[in-house]
Amino acid sequence: MKKRFLLAPGPTPVPENVLLSMAQPMIHHRTPQFSAIFAEAKEDLKYIFQTKQDVLILAASGTGAMEGSITNLFSPGDEVLVVNGGKFGERWGKISEAYGLKAHWLNVEWGKAVHPSEVKKALDANPKIKGVLMQASETSTTVAHPVKEIAAFTKNRQDCLLIVDGITSVGVFPTPMDEWGIDVLVSGSQKAFMLPPGLAFAALSDKAWKFMETAKCQRFYFDFKKERKNLKDNTTAYTPAASLVIGLRDALKMLKEEGLENVFARHNRLARATRAAVKAMGLKLLAPDSPSDATTGAYVPEGVDGGKFVKYLRDDMGITMAGGQDHLKGKIIRIAHLGYVDTFDIIVAISSIEMALRKFGHKVEFGKGVAAAQEILMEGYK
Ligand SMILES: Cc1ncc(COP(=O)(O)O)c(C=O)c1O
Incomplete structure (x- = not known):
C-alpha cells in the first residue's frame, strides 16, 4: 500500500466534503435548483476575485479564459505587449499570434520578475499597444510579477488594458482587481479553488467591457457578452460543468469561512x-x-x-x-x-x-x- 499525496501546482487536492457534494446524483442545469447554486457561486466568486464585477464561469481549463480574453477584446492586427518570463507568459503570446495580433515580446529571464520600468518603456515606445498580457504568478518559474506597479501605468491609459493571468494567484495572494485597476483577471478551478480541472473564470473591468464593442477577432464558444447576459439569469450560454459548479459553491463557502x-x-x-x-x-x-x-x-x-x-x-x-x-x-x-x-x-x-x-x-x-x-x-x- 502506498498513501498518495498531491503536491503539484495543479491539479491540487480536493476537500472531502467537496468531493462528496460533486458525487450527488446529476441534476438538470436549466432548473431553479441549479440556478440557486449557480447564484451563490457567482456571488462568492466576486469575493475571491476582490471585485464588484461579474466573474464569468466557463466550462474550460484556464487557457480557455486566456483565449477568450484575447478574442473578446482585440481585433486582428492589434498590438499587445507580452510579458514572457515562462511557459505561461509564452502562452499569452502564442494565443495572440494565433488570432493575428502583433505581439511585442518582453522577454524576462526565467526565475526573475519583470521590472515595471521595462513595461513602461515598452508602452512609451509603442503607443499603439492596446494590451499588456502577464501572469501574476508564473507557475513554470515560481515567480510573482509586480502587477500592482504595472497597473499603475495602465489604469490611466484608456486605450490599453492590463490582462492578468491569475490562475495561480487568485485565492493565493492578493491581486485586488478593482483596487489596483486590473482590466481582466482570469483563473481556473484546479488551483486555489480546490476543485478538479474543468472551470475557467474571467472578470472584466468597465474599460475592458468597452473594448468588446469594437473587438473583431473570431469567436463563438467563448463569447463573453453572451456569457454575461446568461450570468445575470444565473445560468450559462451552453451546458455548464454542473457538478463542478456544485463543488465550486461548496469550495467557495470554505474559503469564505476561512x-x-x-x-x-x-x-x-x-x-x-x-x-x-x-x-x-x-x-x-x-x-x-x-x-x-x-x-x-x-x-x-x-x-x-x-x-x-x-x-x-x-x-x-x-x-x-x-x-x-x-x-x-x-x-x-x-x-x-x-x-x-x-x-x-x-x-x-x-x-x-x-x-x-x-x-x-x-x-x-x-x-x-x-x-x-x-x-x-x-x-x-x-
Ligand atoms: C499561471 C498559469 N497560467 C495558465 C495555466 C494554464 O491553465 P490550464 O492548464 O488550466 O489551461 C496554468 C496551469 O498550470 C498556470 O499555472
Whole structure:
C-alpha cells in the first residue's frame, strides 16, 4: 500500500466534503435548483476575485479564459505587449499570434520578475499597444510579477488594458482587481479553488467591457457578452460543468469561512516555510527575489537528474510534485502549496525530499529542512 499525496501546482487536492457534494446524483442545469447554486457561486466568486464585477464561469481549463480574453477584446492586427518570463507568459503570446495580433515580446529571464520600468518603456515606445498580457504568478518559474506597479501605468491609459493571468494567484495572494485597476483577471478551478480541472473564470473591468464593442477577432464558444447576459439569469450560454459548479459553491463557502485574509496568510506561511526548508537542505531557490506563494522552485543538486528525482518521489514514495519545463527540465523541482494544503502537507513534502536526496546519493542531514519549516509553520498555532 502506498498513501498518495498531491503536491503539484495543479491539479491540487480536493476537500472531502467537496468531493462528496460533486458525487450527488446529476441534476438538470436549466432548473431553479441549479440556478440557486449557480447564484451563490457567482456571488462568492466576486469575493475571491476582490471585485464588484461579474466573474464569468466557463466550462474550460484556464487557457480557455486566456483565449477568450484575447478574442473578446482585440481585433486582428492589434498590438499587445507580452510579458514572457515562462511557459505561461509564452502562452499569452502564442494565443495572440494565433488570432493575428502583433505581439511585442518582453522577454524576462526565467526565475526573475519583470521590472515595471521595462513595461513602461515598452508602452512609451509603442503607443499603439492596446494590451499588456502577464501572469501574476508564473507557475513554470515560481515567480510573482509586480502587477500592482504595472497597473499603475495602465489604469490611466484608456486605450490599453492590463490582462492578468491569475490562475495561480487568485485565492493565493492578493491581486485586488478593482483596487489596483486590473482590466481582466482570469483563473481556473484546479488551483486555489480546490476543485478538479474543468472551470475557467474571467472578470472584466468597465474599460475592458468597452473594448468588446469594437473587438473583431473570431469567436463563438467563448463569447463573453453572451456569457454575461446568461450570468445575470444565473445560468450559462451552453451546458455548464454542473457538478463542478456544485463543488465550486461548496469550495467557495470554505474559503469564505476561512476569510480571504487568512487564506492569503496561510499560503504565505506555507510558502515561507517551504523556502526556508529548501535553503536549510542546502538547495538553491529558483526565484529567490520575487517568489510566488503558490509554488516553490528549487534546483536539484549537481549530478542529480531532476526528472528521475520527481519520478522517484511520485512512483516510489507516493508524493506528486512537479519538475521543470523547457531548459529547466531535469534541473528543478516545484513544490506546490496552494489550495487545500496545510502545515502537514509541507512536512510531508520536505521530509520526502530529504529522504529522496539521500537515496540519490546527496549528503543531507535528516530533519534539517523539516525543522526550518516547523519554525515558521508554528506561527499558524496559538
Ligand atoms: C499561471 C498559469 N497560467 C495558465 C495555466 C494554464 O491553465 P490550464 O492548464 O488550466 O489551461 C496554468 C496551469 O498550470 C498556470 O499555472
